[in-house]
Amino acid sequence: METMLSVKNLGKTFKGKKVLENISFDVQKGEIMAVLGPNGAGKSTTIRNIMGIMYPDEGSISFRNYQEIPRNMIGYLPEERGLYKNVKVMDILLYLAELKDYPLKDAKERALTYLKKFNLEGKENVSIEELSKGMGQKVQFIASIIHEPELLILDEPFSGLDPVSQELFKDEIRNLADQGTAILLSSHQMNLVEEMADRLFMMHQGQKVIYGTMDEVKTEYANFKCTIKGKNDITILESLPEVQRVEQRENSSTLYLTKDVKPTTWLKHLPDQIMIQELIFDRITLHEIFIDIASGKKLIEEAGAVNA
Structure with missing residues (x-):
């Protein structure tokens, strides 16, 4: 090109x-x-x-x-x-x-x-x-x-x-x-x-x-996240495997997962006591990456760097 x-x-x-x-x-x-x-x-x-x-x-x-x-x-x-x-x-x-x-x-x-x-x-x-x-x-x-x-x-x-x-x-x-x-x-x-x-x-x-x-x-930065709608104890969600952090708003919890997570395997580990009215599993957005960098949180640094 x-x-x-x-x-x-x-x-x-x-x-x-x-x-x-x-x-x-x-x-x-x-x-x-x-x-x-x-x-x-x-x-x-x-x-x-x-x-x-x-x-x-x-x-x-x-x-x-x-x-x-x-x-x-x-x-x-x-x-x-x-x-x-x-x-x-x-x-x-x-x-x-x-x-x-x-x-x-x-x-x-x-x-x-x-x-x-x-x-x-x-x-x-x-x-x-x-x-x-x-x-x-x-x-x-x-x-x-x-x-x-x-x-x-x-x-x-x-x-x-x-x-x-x-x-x-x-x-x-x-x-x-x-x-x-x-x-x-x-x-x-x-x-x-x-x-x-x-x-x-x-x-x-x-x-x-x-x-x-x-x-x-x-691939490098947009780790998977899982959004669960339903009232849940944050400590239970934080104790789940391959969870980096959890953010809660009202009756919704967003679980940010590690880079090497395998979605189908991870979902099988969800305990029965978790209330799930709706579940969305996707990657973090460019907007979230931008906010992370602009705010100085540096939560995505572990993902590495892209230098194409």
């Missing part, structure tokens, strides 16, 4: 504080790569370095054979939206396409196609300030892809969208990846990331904590 973006040993210091340290990852053609981390982890600084908005103190960023990404080959949806509010939708889309040296005729055709796809047909002559937040988000997304970029950076693309619009965005992001666009995705909505990402790079305090394919991350 062709590597489109390569970030190597990135380092950045602000006022004596190291905000990025030895950050390295690749994004392949047709891949959705998620960059995750809590606020202040260094995600925005990493993206700004890739975009050329700022420059790293250490390391390198390359795009295919270019040492600096050609502006007409990159699309960017920023977290902070920035469309001119008193400009008409079509005018702003064509203007931004022109800045990327994209043919005007093709830009207009693509704009009309995407406006229809995103249920904005007939809005081309409406000013940005007249649109709802969700509609404005759709226009900003169209602006980021109108020039057919080879690399697309999406920073919190689902913010402000209702569930129906989220599905539209997810479908289009997948479609772009299928067409060969390399996509770098940053989002705090872990459930959507877990559905979409091929690989992920998780940061904390400017450093890498997880890097690998989604399957590798799930």
Whole structure:
């Protein structure tokens, strides 16, 4: 698979504080790569370095054979939206396409196609300030892809969208990846990331904590858990084999299990006195892994590290 973006040993210091340290990852053609981390982890600084908005103190960023990404080959949806509010939708889309040296005729055709796809047909002559937040988000997304970029950076693309619009965005992001666009995705909505990402790079305090394919991350970090609905004594649950810890809420208990547990064998050891109204056996989610790292609990450290 062709590597489109390569970030190597990135380092950045602000006022004596190291905000990025030895950050390295690749994004392949047709891949959705998620960059995750809590606020202040260094995600925005990493993206700004890739975009050329700022420059790293250490390391390198390359795009295919270019040492600096050609502006007409990159699309960017920023977290902070920035469309001119008193400009008409079509005018702003064509203007931004022109800045990327994209043919005007093709830009207009693509704009009309995407406006229809995103249920904005007939809005081309409406000013940005007249649109709802969700509609404005759709226009900003169209602006980021109108020039057919080879690399697309999406920073919190689902913010402000209702569930129906989220599905539209997810479908289009997948479609772009299928067409060969390399996509770098940053989002705090872990459930959507877990559905979409091929690989992920998780940061904390400017450093890498997880890097690998989604399957590798799930295998390494997502130990099994068993959720039992029913009122049970926590001491009995904690005494069960291969239980690392138990969390209880009202009449529900979640048992976090060791890495090498065999689900079918483990279930046979449940004693008869345990009250089970409902039982769910699955792996911990990406959301739980994120919370664990962001909160500093470090409960998953025993699982090892992913360095794909």
